[in-house]
Amino acid sequence: MxxxxxxxxxxxxxxxxxxxxxxxxxxxxxxxxxxxxxxxxxxxxxxxxxxxxxxxxxxxxxxxxxxxxxxxxxxxxxxxxxxxxxxxxxxxxxxxxxxxxxxxxxxHSEMLRVAWMADPDSVVASAGWALTADRVTKAPDVLDLPALLDVVDAEMRQAPDRLQWAMNACLAQIGIAHPVYRARAIEIGERLEVLKDYPTSPGCTSPFAPTWITAMVNRQGW
CATH class of the missing domain: 1.25.40 (Serine Threonine Protein Phosphatase 5, Tetratricopeptide repeat)
Known part of the structure; x- marks a missing residue:
């Protein structure tokens, strides 16, 4: 053929x-x-x-x-x-x-994740943060979660849209998957107010981190 x-x-x-x-x-x-x-x-x-x-x-x-x-x-x-x-x-x-x-x-995903996180191109950096959000739930042992929260706290509000979205997803996943850091993740989200007013369709969960974290935790009974 x-x-x-x-x-x-x-x-x-x-x-x-x-x-x-x-x-x-x-x-x-x-x-x-x-x-x-x-x-x-x-x-x-x-x-x-x-x-x-x-x-x-x-x-x-x-x-x-x-x-x-x-x-x-x-x-x-x-x-x-x-x-x-x-x-x-x-x-x-x-x-x-x-x-x-x-x-x-x-x-090569882990090597690329680390390299991209530090890239000056915000779109490339967003790929690193997207991979990191995945690691938060699947392989958190390779991550320093408190340090990630520090970076999100310091940089997310001013980050370009694509990077901001990926950092916000990482923040939410930390809060969802790691109860010990949940209160801090919610506090950061509430204070920065990133995506707080993002339009959300009926039946969908808001990407605003505190709302996202709370909804997923309640849904999964954690």
Whole structure:
């Protein structure tokens, strides 16, 4: 059976592009018009194809990059490749999927997490904080939680949006997963008021850390 080519995939994505979807996505900083459910259906049909994923990523097209992240083999990327990809992923959805679907599953994730946390590029730093939030719940032994809270306290209010969001998520996860630090996490959130007025749909939990922490703790009975 002939291999699927980049040109064939790009043509299919072009057919799936919907102006209304593109308009909605643009409000969130994304620049593609492909419905994600349809995109996942394409990925399911293509299955894992690392070389095709690499070639789709190289197109620079956001829909193609999202598809690439669904059909790639996360462990096949080396450290430098992932570092370059994170620096080149500037739209929110591509950045989010890259960190969550690929970097988290890669053996270099911890090394990258540490390096990215200290990066002067706030978008790259946000990837480090997103990985750290994951570590808070899954591998807290590698972290200094009080020191993380100190940094959040000192820097989150002034941080650029993407970095601020990731730091806030880390703050919330500390409060949710670690009862000994819960009161301090809630106090920091209440004092800084980051995302306090963020619009939240009915039935969804507010990203405001004190509300988020309290809701999750009550829901899980901790």
């Amino acid at each position: 002939a291999e699927t080519t980049v040109a064939e995939v790009m043509a299919e994505l072009a057919e799936l592009d919907d102006p209304k979807t593109r308009e909605v996505n643009s409000r969130h900083g994304d620049d593609h018009g492909v419905n994600l459910t349809r995109l996942r259906a394409v990925a399911k049909r293509l299955r894992t194809q690392q070389q095709l994923a690499v070639e789709l990523w190289e197109t620079g097209d956001s829909a193609a990059r999202l598809l690439a992240l669904l059909i790639c083999r996360p462990k096949d990327f080396d450290r430098d490749e992932l570092d370059a990809m994170v620096r080149d992923a500037r739209t929110p959805k591509v950045h989010d999927w890259l960190v969550n679907y690929v970097v988290k599953k890669n053996p």
